Amino acid sequence: MPSTDAPASRQVPCERCPLRGLSGFRAFTPEELAFVSRFKRGELRVAAGTTILSEGNHSEHLYTVLSGWGFRYKMLENGERQILNFVMPGDLIGLQASLDDKMGHSVEALSDALLCVFERGQLFELYRNYPGLAFDVTWLAAREERMLDEHLLSIGRRTARQRAAYLIYFVFSRAAVRGMTSGRTFRFPLTQRHIADALGLSLVHTNRVLNQLVRRQALSLTNHVLRVNPKVLAEEADWEPDSDRIRPYI
Amino acid sequence: MPSTDAPASRQVPCERCPLRGLSGFRAFTPEELAFVSRFKRGELRVAAGTTILSEGNHSEHLYTVLSGWGFRYKMLENGERQILNFVMPGDLIGLQASLDDKMGHSVEALSDALLCVFERGQLFELYRNYPGLAFDVTWLAAREERMLDEHLLSIGRRTARQRAAYLIYFVFSRAAVRGMTSGRTFRFPLTQRHIADALGLSLVHTNRVLNQLVRRQALSLTNHVLRVNPKVLAEEADWEPDSDRIRPYI
DNA sequence: CGGGCCCTTGAATTCTCTCAAACAATGTGG
DNA sequence: CCACATTGTTTGAGAGAATTCAAGGGCCCG
Numbered sequence: 001m002p003s004t005d006a007p008a009s010r011q012v013p014c015e016r017c018p019l020r021g022l023s024g025f026r027a028f029t030p031e032e033l034a035f036v037s038r039f040k041r042g043e044l045r046v047a048a049g050t051t052i053l054s055e056g057n058h059s060e061h062l063y064t065v066l067s068g069w070g071f072r073y074k075m076l077e078n079g080e081r082q083i084l085n086f087v088m089p090g091d092l093i094g095l096q097a098s099l100d101d102k103m104g105h106s107v108e109a110l111s112d113a114l115l116c117v118f119e120r121g122q123l124f125e126l127y128r129n130y131p132g133l134a135f136d137v138t139w140l141a142a143r144e145e146r147m148l149d150e151h152l153l154s155i156g157r158r159t160a161r162q163r164a165a166y167l168i169y170f171v172f173s174r175a176a177v178r179g180m181t182s183g184r185t186f187r188f189p190l191t192q193r194h195i196a197d198a199l200g201l202s203l204v205h206t207n208r209v210l211n212q213l214v215r216r217q218a219l220s221l222t223n224h225v226l227r228v229n230p231k232v233l234a235e236e237a238d239w240e241p242d243s244d245r246i247r248p249y250i
Numbered sequence: 251m252p253s254t255d256a257p258a259s260r261q262v263p264c265e266r267c268p269l270r271g272l273s274g275f276r277a278f279t280p281e282e283l284a285f286v287s288r289f290k291r292g293e294l295r296v297a298a299g300t301t302i303l304s305e306g307n308h309s310e311h312l313y314t315v316l317s318g319w320g321f322r323y324k325m326l327e328n329g330e331r332q333i334l335n336f337v338m339p340g341d342l343i344g345l346q347a348s349l350d351d352k353m354g355h356s357v358e359a360l361s362d363a364l365l366c367v368f369e370r371g372q373l374f375e376l377y378r379n380y381p382g383l384a385f386d387v388t389w390l391a392a393r394e395e396r397m398l399d400e401h402l403l404s405i406g407r408r409t410a411r412q413r414a415a416y417l418i419y420f421v422f423s424r425a426a427v428r429g430m431t432s433g434r435t436f437r438f439p440l441t442q443r444h445i446a447d448a449l450g451l452s453l454v455h456t457n458r459v460l461n462q463l464v465r466r467q468a469l470s471l472t473n474h475v476l477r478v479n480p481k482v483l484a485e486e487a488d489w490e491p492d493s494d495r496i497r498p499y500i
Numbered sequence: 501c502g503g504g505c506c507c508t509t510g511a512a513t514t515c516t517c518t519c520a521a522a523c524a525a526t527g528t529g530g
Numbered sequence: 531c532c533a534c535a536t537t538g539t540t541t542g543a544g545a546g547a548a549t550t551c552a553a554g555g556g557c558c559c560g
């Protein structure tokens with residue numbers, strides 16, 4: 001089903017990577033840049049809705065998201081879906097399949113997206129010769145873990161309204177770091193179905209709770225444009241984003 | 251509050267590490283063993299209930315659990331606690347504080363435990379000189395992520411009874427790999443409060459749901475000795491443990 | 501124009517929580 | 531060794547939260 005073996009053309013040289021220059025992202029040393037450039041096998045352009053990786057499958061590739069949104073998810077036998085996290089530019093996906101051999105989750109593109117393609121087999125070379133980059137890969141994994149911890153706390157112990165406020169604020173904060181926001185506004189590609197599946201709530205209840213937040217002026221959402229009120233969201237959610245520090249990517 | 255700076259005595263040489271020889275754990279090469287041996291700064295013995303690491307704090311150390319149980323958790327302002335995962339022998343804790351600088355969660359000992367102490371500062375040396383071990387650290391981080399994904403699916407989309415069945419079976423499976431079980435029986439140090447906090451349920455409801463599972467012959471629990479019925483648990487939970495493959499540790 | 505997807509609202513039901521109380525097991529100091 | 535405090539488990543009853551079922555409306559696209 002995933003068309004992950006589509007022709008991987010090479011258009012964006014690493015030197016002109018759209019992620020470079022984002023203020024929150026760390027710069028490579030020239031040697032690292034050269035290696036990553038060699039490590040990169042090409043690009044993969046996927047349309048919204050494409051399954052990029054599927055649970056249970058093996059994958060020869062790992063990817064860094066250059067642009068666009070996606071989400072990681074798992075499903076129950078009965079078809080219930082849980083969205084584990086959203087995937088945004090700079091995120092590395094498919095690492096699990098490279099270390100172990102099976103994906104434990106699936107990844108679907110939420111918008112059209114551009115991925116940087118790497119090969120599983122080369123990962124060890126990265127570890128052997130570029131300890132700084134290896135460290136970065138671990139850093140990325142640890143950061144994903146941190147986000148999951150946060151989500152677990154949210155789903156396990158926050159009320160429905162708090163969860164919704166947290167999620168919106170969380171996503172907004174991540175978008176802001178990536179320069180995807182303008183002021184308190186940004187293009188928000190999720191449907192309420194996605195939000196419900198990320199919050200572990202039903203679609204109906206998600207809708208009600210979201211509207212409560214609108215009524216409380218925490219946010220507004222029209223035509224997939226989201227406007228947030230950080231102060232109110234922080235209050236509703238009992239959560240503050242990480243004071244953002246510089247971060248690596250591969 | 252944590253007495254993490256207690257005298258770190260050195261009693262168990264890595265050559266006789268209690269984790270070596272566990273069938274699920276990979277063997278070191280002689281060079282790796284020598285390095286890890288040097289990397290190890292000592293041991294820390296903590297009593298049940300000790301806070302080993304606290305959220306928001308910085309830690310100079312990371313630890314591998316040699317024996318005993320613990321749990322990672324986060325709390326809300328109002329005191330609600332969410333247990334993120336249980337920590338068992340072979341697990342590495344404190345990596346977050348070594349990569350970033352603040353712990354995003356706390357870790358508490360659930361039983362008396364013995365920890366192997368490493369120093370944050372040496373981690374980069376490990377990455378520089380022992381790519382195989384660096385790979386292992388990443389593997390451990392990715393495996394934690396995999397477990398969290400599983401928990402998230404559980405809390406978000408399973409019913410209370412399913413969640414409880416999943417958790418019990420999950421913990422049992424992990425114990426089994428570590429040789430802590432005998433047949434379908436093992437010493438189970440959690441109270442229902444811990445289970446409730448891991449499931450995101452109230453204590454009262456956790457009790458009821460657990461008793462439903464007892465009535466359905468999925469498990470029995472007396473005097474902290476748990477007996478499981480894997481078939482029934484798997485059915486109740488809609489979950490099977492990973493077919494366990496060989497795993498690394500540091 | 502019709503079909504499909506998304507959002508919204510109402511009503512009834514089910515699940516889970518809180519409050520309250522009692523009992524069991526364990527440990528401590530007198 | 532007993533009295534008492536503490537911690538953990540169990541059960542009932544009522545309240546509250548979230549779900550399911552149902553239906554209508556808006557919007558986009560073929």
